[in-house]
Amino acid sequence: MRESLDIGITCNLKRDVRARDGDAPDALAEYDDESTRDAVRDALERAGHRGRFLGYGEAMLDAIRARRPDLVFNFAEGIGGRCRATHVPASLEMLGIPYTHADPLCLAVSQEKAIAKRLVQSNGVRTPRFAVVEDLAQLSELSLTFPVFAKPVGEGSSMGIQADSRVDSLDELRPLVTRLLTLYREPVLLxxxxxxxxxxxxxLGTGRSARVLGASSITPVAVSSDRFVYSRALKETADWRAHLCIECPPRCAPSVRADVERVALEAYRALECRDVGRVDVRLDGEGRASFLELNPLPGISPGFSDLTLIAAGMGVTYPALIESIVNEARARYPGL
Ligand SMILES: Nc1ncnc2c1ncn2[C@@H]1O[C@H](COP(=O)(O)OP(=O)(O)O)[C@@H](O)[C@H]1O
Ligand SMILES: [Mg+2]
Known part of the structure; x- marks a missing residue:
């Protein structure tokens, strides 16, 4: 194995993505700040590699043509459409360039939460009962038990998710579904x-060698768990620590932790995630761990993103986390 690699970095910076007319107010939530991109480069350099930003789109292709990297550290969420996260990895596959994180198949399937749920469910992993609606008329055929939770089927980073995303009746659900259909212009997952x-x-890891790095519990400070929604607004308030208690190792009985970690790992394997990922899990009314979603491009903002908080809780420093992701990718490419 070579000591030092030339590693290209791809991500989408908030400052480069222009919100379009009619976009939801949180349309840029998935994208990154320069500070995260810089932290990744610094971590790669601490690990003895050279890290350089490739930009995105045509700029990325030009940078690659000018000098072909040994590996790309890819956490680009992509722009436009439900397959947006596949654009960079599919381009890299076309060019024969190794890259970190999941492949296009896993990225597309996980983005569309209902498809991900069908897949994990068919692998025996518990996930809340659900329905997908494209218009209000479908609500009359709904056979779910309230309370019901509504979210856009193909977004992430808590987009469209607020304290009122949990409703107790059809009367409350109608205006919520109307709002989500209008704002996100895509079906709604109930x-x-x-x-x-x-x-x-x-x-961390791939396939059979995938293993749990750690789990965190996310506990509201002021509301009871049966009212709690981990919304973007909550996490983005400057004093989120006054509202949320994020603990790693998690605050729960060892048997619950084992159940949560098992569900997460089984879902990760069922969706064929690679190198790194984060799985959101919640306990149902009977206390059983249920799969909510897989994040194959988990946020990696130091000291803030859930994955970096989990790593810190397990005694893994930020540079060590980034280096592990690179090493997991290298293990998949013989000779790299
Ligand atoms: N079925 C559900 N039951 C309870 N809470 C849910 C459910 N679905 C989502 N949530 C809440 O909404 C948050 C965001 O939902 P999630 O599916 O993880 O989407 P995102 O991709 O936006 O993170 C979760 O962390 C959880 O607090
Ligand atoms: Mg989530």
Whole structure:
């Protein structure tokens, strides 16, 4: 194995993405700040590699043509459409360039939460009962038990998710679905609400060698768990620590932790995630761990993103986390 690699970095910076007319107010939530991109480069350099920013789109292709990197550290969410996260990895595959994180198949499937749920469910992993609606008329055929949770089917980073995303009746659900259909212009995923504790599980590796890095519990300070929604607004307030208690190792019985970690790892494997990922899990009304979603490009903002908080809780420094992701990718490419 070579000591030092020339590693290209791809991501989408908030400052480069222009919101379009009619976009939802949180349309840029998935994208990154320069500070995260710089932190990744610094971590790669501490690990003895050279890290350089490739930009995105045509700029990325030009940078690659000028000098072909040994590996790309890819956390670009992509722009436009439900397959947006596949654009960079598919281009890299076309060019024969190794890259970190999941492949296009996993990225597309995980983006579309209902498809991800069908897949994990068919692998025996518990996930809340659900329905997908494209118009209000479909609500009359709904056979879910309230409370119900509504979210855009193909977004992430808590986009469209607020304290009122949990509703107790059809009368409350109608205006919520109308709002989501209008703002996000895509179907709405309805799920039975899991009233129990919430967890996030960080995972490293690929296939059978995938393993849990650690899990965190996300506990509201002021509301009971059966009312709690981990919304973007909550996490983005400057004093989020006054509202949320994020603990790693998680605050729960060892048997619950084992159940949560098992569900997360099984879902990660079922969706064929690679190198790194984060799985959101919540306990249902009977206290059983249920899969909510897989994040194959988990946020990696130092000291803030759930994955970096989990790593810190497990005694893994930020540079060590980034180096592990690179090493997981290298293990998949013989000779790299
Ligand atoms: N079925 C559900 N039951 C209870 N809470 C849910 C459910 N679905 C989502 N949530 C809440 O909404 C948050 C965001 O939902 P999630 O599916 O993880 O989407 P995102 O991609 O936006 O993070 C979760 O962390 C959780 O607090
Ligand atoms: Mg989530």
């Amino acid at each position: 799920e039975e609400f899991c009233p129990g504790a919430e967890f996030s599980v960080g995972i």
